Amino acid sequence: MSDQKAWIGIENGTVIEGRSVGAPGETTGDIVFNTAMTGYQEILTDPSYTGQVVIMTYPMMGNYGVVEEDDESSKGWAEGFIMKEMASLHSNHRATSSLGDWLKAQGIVAIDGVDTRRLTRMTREEGSLRCVISTTDSDPASLVAKAKAAASTDGRDLASLVTCEKPYTWTKGYDATYPTQIPINEKERFRCVAIDLGAKHNILRSLHHCGFDTTVVPCHTSAADILALDPQAVFLSNGPGDPAAVKSTIQTVTDLVGKLPIFGICLGHQILSIVLGAETEKMPFGHHGANHPVRDITTGKVEITSQNHSFAVVPGSLPDDLELTHINLNDDTVEGMRHKIHPIFSVQYHPEAAPGPLDSSHLFQRFYDLVAGTLAKG
Numbered sequence: 001m002s003d004q005k006a007w008i009g010i011e012n013g014t015v016i017e018g019r020s021v022g023a024p025g026e027t028t029g030d031i032v033f034n035t036a037m038t039g040y041q042e043i044l045t046d047p048s049y050t051g052q053v054v055i056m057t058y059p060m061m062g063n064y065g066v067v068e069e070d071d072e073s074s075k076g077w078a079e080g081f082i083m084k085e086m087a088s089l090h091s092n093h094r095a096t097s098s099l100g101d102w103l104k105a106q107g108i109v110a111i112d113g114v115d116t117r118r119l120t121r122m123t124r125e126e127g128s129l130r131c132v133i134s135t136t137d138s139d140p141a142s143l144v145a146k147a148k149a150a151a152s153t154d155g156r157d158l159a160s161l162v163t164c165e166k167p168y169t170w171t172k173g174y175d176a177t178y179p180t181q182i183p184i185n186e187k188e189r190f191r192c193v194a195i196d197l198g199a200k201h202n203i204l205r206s207l208h209h210c211g212f213d214t215t216v217v218p219c220h221t222s223a224a225d226i227l228a229l230d231p232q233a234v235f236l237s238n239g240p241g242d243p244a245a246v247k248s249t250i251q252t253v254t255d256l257v258g259k260l261p262i263f264g265i266c267l268g269h270q271i272l273s274i275v276l277g278a279e280t281e282k283m284p285f286g287h288h289g290a291n292h293p294v295r296d297i298t299t300g301k302v303e304i305t306s307q308n309h310s311f312a313v314v315p316g317s318l319p320d321d322l323e324l325t326h327i328n329l330n331d332d333t334v335e336g337m338r339h340k341i342h343p344i345f346s347v348q349y350h351p352e353a354a355p356g357p358l359d360s361s362h363l364f365q366r367f368y369d370l371v372a373g374t375l376a377k378g
Contacts, residue, residue: 004135006111008082009143011130011150014122017138021086022103022110026134028150029053029079032310033120035289038064039355040099044081044108045072047162047198048266048308050240051153053080053131054288055119061112063087065095066102072200072354076106077162077240080133082119083112109133127284128152128310153310154282158241159197159249159267163219167229170194170204170214189213190371193231195221195249197239197267202354207235210364220248223255233261233371236268238350243270243280243311250274261343261374263367266309269336269346276339277319283333286310287348290356293329294349296336302329305349306356312348313337343374 006020010031033055034043040061043054061083081103090098103110111133123129130150132143192212194204197219207214215229219239226234234256236249244250246267253275256262264272270280287307294305313334318324326336326347338345345367351360 005138006109006133006135007138007143008111008114009132009134009140009147010122011144011147012122012126013144015140015143016114016119018111018113020110020135021083021100021112022081023107024135025107025109026132026136026146027053027080027109028130028132028146030128030153030310031055031119031123031131032128032286032288033057033123034308035291036306036355039290041066041070042072042355043308044076044078044106046200046238046308047073047077048238048240049078050158050162050198051079051151051156052240052310053082053133054078055082055116055123057116057120059084059116061086062099063090064092065090066097066099067092067094068096072202076103076108078108081108081110082114082116082133083110084114084116086110086112109135123285128282128286153241155245156241157245157247159219159239159246162198162240163196164216165218167215167217167221170208170216173205173209187211188372190232190368191215191230192233192235193217193226193229194235194237195219195252195268197237197246197249197271199237199239200350200352200354202352203237203265206352206361206364211368219246221252223252226252226256227259231260232375233263233367235367236262236264236271236346238266238268238308240267242282243267243274246271257344258342261367261371263370264346266348266350269348270309270311270313272344272346273313273318273337276322276344278322279314279317280311281314283310283312287328292349294326294335295329296326298325303359304357305360306353307349309348343370345370
């Protein structure tokens with residue numbers, strides 16, 4: 001493993017030296033910390049991390065390598081990767097690459113040998129700070145200046161950077177190597193259009209597995225073009241950036257409300273909230289991890305959830321026709337809602353669980369049942 005040095009510069013004036021373990025070069029973004037102990041590959045290939053540099057709080061990464069078929073999208077999207085230690089060896093019969101080789105191939109600048117606990121505490125206390133990671137610049141003043149000049153995720157429509165280029169049909173279910181999360185639905189299948197704001201593969205697998213024939217469309221697709229596909233349901237995916245900035249999708253969803261059942265997660269949940277009259281805001285340091293406790297108010301059950309978002313619905317901003325259905329037990333933030341009249345519901349977290357627990361995978365079945373009930377009513 002290389003002994004090349006790398007440096008982190010943070011807008012608050014902090015500069016840290018470590019070891020370069022990814023691609024050479026320089027990168028900037030908002031610092032976020034992820035509390036998952038495993039799943040680094042799914043995290044790095046989640047389009048929701050566009051614009052963000054990820055700190056892993058668990059001390060060792062890379063010990064099971066990288067498995068190509070476990071990618072959650074076509075590439076790595078995180079702007080940078082910060083670890084306490086990256087394993088020099090990996091042990092996994094399915095591995096197709098080491099984490100270090102994969103990071104280099106993906107062009108992701110990464111650093112280890114860093115006090116990630118210190119950085120995590122800093123982020124919790126000061127909020128999501130901008131940073132730079134560089135393998136070429138060691139000058140403290142220069143690094144801090146670059147961090148201060150870096151673009152944050154505020155006000156940016158990042159979904160347009162990660163969405164698909166043209167519509168396509170998703171036909172893949174779970175294969176023999178992937179753990180079954182929900183029973184295979186062999187009943188009637190429904191036509192669903194998924195608006196791609198940064199969709200992960202396992203979301204599309206889950207929809208397919210649950211009984212949907214899904215056509216994925218770019219986030220700028222109009223309501224008229226979606227309706228021309230004759231769908232029976234619409235799904236809004238996860239994605240990066242500020243929901244208020246995704247103007248084209250906000251307009252599309254506005255035009256679809258009341259016409260079809262809609263299910264949204266993560267960024268899709270935030271966009272639905274804006275369309276239906278609520279407000280969103282940037283969180284101090286967001287929710288990023290696979291261990292967030294959420295209570296389903298409608299059932300009383302607590303689920304451990306996988307989350308990745310820096311924006312959230314403002315508590316108390318839901319209008320009268322929206323019902324709060326889920327809350328985060330760590331900080332009481334809004335985790336889910338449903339419309340009292342229209343067949344619409346959404347959650348802030350990731351029910352597809354890649355990475356993460358399987359507690360919330362039943363929500364895809366809830367969506368199927370909502371669509372079936374709506375069609376039955378005519």
